[in-house]
Amino acid sequence: MMNFFSDDTRRNPYPAYDQIRGHSPVLHEPNADLWMVFDYEGAKRVLHDHESFSSVIAPPTAQTSQWLVFSDPPRHTKLRALIMRAFTSWAVAGLESRIRELSHALLAPTLEQGELDLVADFSVPLPLMVISEVLGAPIEDLPRFRRWSDMILTLSSTTSGGEEAERAHREFRAVTTEMAASLHGLIEQRRATPKDDLLTRLVEAEVDGERLTEEEILGFFQLLLVAGHETSTNLISNAVLCLIDNPDQLARLRAAPELLPSAIEEVLRYRSPVQAMWRVTRREVPLHGQLIPSGKMVMPMIGAANRDPRKFQDANRFDITRDPNPHIAFGHGIHFCIGAPLARLEARIALSALLERMADFELVSEEPWQPRQALHVHGPTHLPIRFKPGLR
Ligand code: HEM
Secondary structure, X not given: XXXXXXXXXXXXXXXXXXXXXXXXXXXXXXXXOEEEEOOHHHHHHHHHOOOOEEOOOOOOOOHHHHOHHHOOOOHHHHHHHHHHHHHHOOOHHHHHHHHHHHHHHHHHHHOXXXXXXXXXXHHOHHHHHHHHHHHOOOHHHHHHHHHHHHHHHHHHHOOOOHHHHHHHHHHHHHHHHHHHHHHHHHHHHHHHOOOOOHHHHHHHOEEOOEEOOHHHHHHHHHHHHHHHHHHHHHXXXXXXXXXXXXXXXXXXXXXXXXXXXXXXXXXXXXXXXXXXXXXXXXXXXXXXXXXXXXXXXXXXXXXXXXXXXOOOOOOOOOOOOOOOOOOOOOOOOOOOOOOHHHHHHHHHHHHHHHHHHEEEEEEOOOOOOOEOOOOOEOOEOOOEEEEXXXXX
């Protein structure tokens, strides 16, 4: 069995994916008793066939059982409707000028040195600031948010159980208690004085006369915190990596900036920020000639599916003009990512700011970059880059 957690594999899991997919797209990993699905059709089926594959994965804690992403119909339908209602006036386009302002403000202090750690200085803080503003959380809470979000994320790298998992779950419970206390105060404030933010809309959202409970709001808040920044962070960092690794594509993009949205779709496919999700079989399910027993953990390997040569021509080629590009980086079916429009907008603004401000850029070090360790996310922990100042 290959080691999916080694730095080399985390940096570049694609040869391993190709090898496994070529051999047999459904792989049973006996130690963790996990079923991993590496091909496009199979992974897409696992994502959308909620009759066979449940999203209610054995909850690592009671709290994550409140998360929309880990719920099935009919509860999922109700929660998603409430949240979509809260999101309706959340006109993503209305955020555009604010995101641009934040992007340029983050880059400004680095322009003199001509060097920055793209991850720490830019692609982490930008989405975190945006999601905090969208949620309506005070800006002073940002460092705590970062810590909470990192804590929540470590849970996913501890699927194997044991002492490490025990500790992660203990810390998660502590973080949840801390978040609950802080959120309780914010919810009370919004009840007394509604504002134009997502938190107010969550407090007020109603479907069939039912409102979200405080626990549900907390669950959603936690989910958005993780879903809303870790993923976008990796999309921005991965885009820069792809462009550095493929200078011809970067030159093409510079010559035709209108290709940026299509380039972002290609980054989503080529280096998917979310590499995998989880499901549990509700019954025995036959898949590609194998029989997955009932009650088993299944991972649709999104990052591998998006490189399936049976779906994508020259799947291992980064091509910013790829069309069509039916990647499943945002999932598929009833759980399709709610934040996709925001993620695409953030990436577009962030990358155009980078391209404007940097006439030329390269990695500072020859050393390989450090990958994020959680199994389901994909991106660097640091990315020092050196650049020549651009025109603006
Ligand atoms: C669901 C990926 C950004 C909020 C999902 C799913 C994927 C995904 C693969 C499906 C999960 C499943 O089927 O179990 C991504 C990627 C992003 C991104 C690659 C950025 C590049 C965001 C942002 C937000 C967000 C910015 C919020 C502002 C959510 C929520 C769900 C979700 C709430 C759960 C939807 C449901 O269960 O019905 N995302 N996401 N995501 N995403 Fe995103």
